[in-house]
Amino acid sequence: NAGVTQTPKFQVLKTGQSMTLQCAQDMNHEYMSWYRQDPGMGLRLIHYSVGAGITDQGEVPNGYNVSRSTTEDFPLRLLSAAPSQTSVYFCASSTRANQRTYEQYFGPGTRLTVT
Amino acid sequence: AQTVTQSQPEMSVQEAETVTLSCTYDTSESDYYLFWYKQPPSRQMILVIRQEAYKQQNATENRFSVNFQKAAKSFSLKISDSQLGDAAMYFCAYRSGGSARQLTFGSGTQLTVLP
Numbered sequence: 001n002a003g004v005t006q007t008p009k010f011q012v013l014k015t016g017q018s019m020t021l022q023c024a025q026d027m028n029h030e031y032m033s034w035y036r037q038d039p040g041m042g043l044r045l046i047h048y049s050v051g052a053g054i055t056d057q058g059e060v061p062n063g064y065n066v067s068r069s070t071t072e073d074f075p076l077r078l079l080s081a082a083p084s085q086t087s088v089y090f091c092a093s094s095t096r097a098n099q100r101t102y103e104q105y106f107g108p109g110t111r112l113t114v115t
Numbered sequence: 116a117q118t119v120t121q122s123q124p125e126m127s128v129q130e131a132e133t134v135t136l137s138c139t140y141d142t143s144e145s146d147y148y149l150f151w152y153k154q155p156p157s158r159q160m161i162l163v164i165r166q167e168a169y170k171q172q173n174a175t176e177n178r179f180s181v182n183f184q185k186a187a188k189s190f191s192l193k194i195s196d197s198q199l200g201d202a203a204m205y206f207c208a209y210r211s212g213g214s215a216r217q218l219t220f221g222s223g224t225q226l227t228v229l230p
Contacts, residue, residue: 033217040124042206042220043160058217090160092218104218106160 001026004107006091012113013081021076021110023091031094032074033104036060036087043090049074081114088112117142119209121221128197129229135182136192136224138207146212149183149190154223155203163205166190168212194226202228 007022025032033048035058045058049068063085065077074093078085088111092104118141128134140149151163166174166183174181178198182191194201207221 035218035220040222042119042121042222043218044220045217048217088158092160103162103165109158111158 003027004091004093004105006089006107006110008110009108010111012115013078014115015081015083017081019078019081021078021089021091021112023074023076023107024072025074025091025093025105026072027093027095027105028071029093029095029105030071031096032068033058033092033094034064034066034074034076035090035092037090037109038087046076046089078112083114086112086114117144117147117209117211117219119207119219119221121207121224123224124222125225125227127227127229128194130197130199132197133193133195134197134226136194136205136207136226138190138192138221140188140190140207140209142188142209144211148210148212149181150208150210150218151179151181151192152206152208152220153201153203154206160206164192197228199228199230202226 004025030051034046035043037043044060047066049055055066088109090109091107094104120139147168149166153161153163164174164176164179178195180193204223204225206223208218
């Protein structure tokens, strides 16, 4: 298993550009999430999904869109990039089959810089 | 909403010594899980240890153990016989029990291990 994969690893955008961060998992996990990590603030939840076709907002959803058309993929779209979206983005997945703990498996992260 | 507080932005420990990282949380729920994640310079999030709130016994994983004080809402991580490879950012995280709820993270503690 590759686990959770994210592409790209690094990206530089200009203000106003749009892009999609890709996330895929091959563990057949029901739950997938996107977090952003900023210095001194830990990780904050952007959006999450409990299954294909179902998504919901997290703590900091503004400026981001998600969709979940398959169990494996959960892309994060930046519609019009802003410097405030400069961050490291992590995708994570988990499964209810993991007893009750829903341990989250993280991808390697994408470092995004918006100039 | 739940909050997680890590009041020590930075800690250092001598190799082979013991260090304790602090974490407090605020919740009105009775069913939840607490986690410590390690993030080395590679950025990969690695689960170190997990504690179920309904268990009174403190979790232990090799050199890592926790001191879980439910009434005080405290969840500290003890690292014994510290090794150079333990140097990393450590995050405390909270998750509600029995649901697909995602993780709420503290702001992290940067641990330096001195040779």
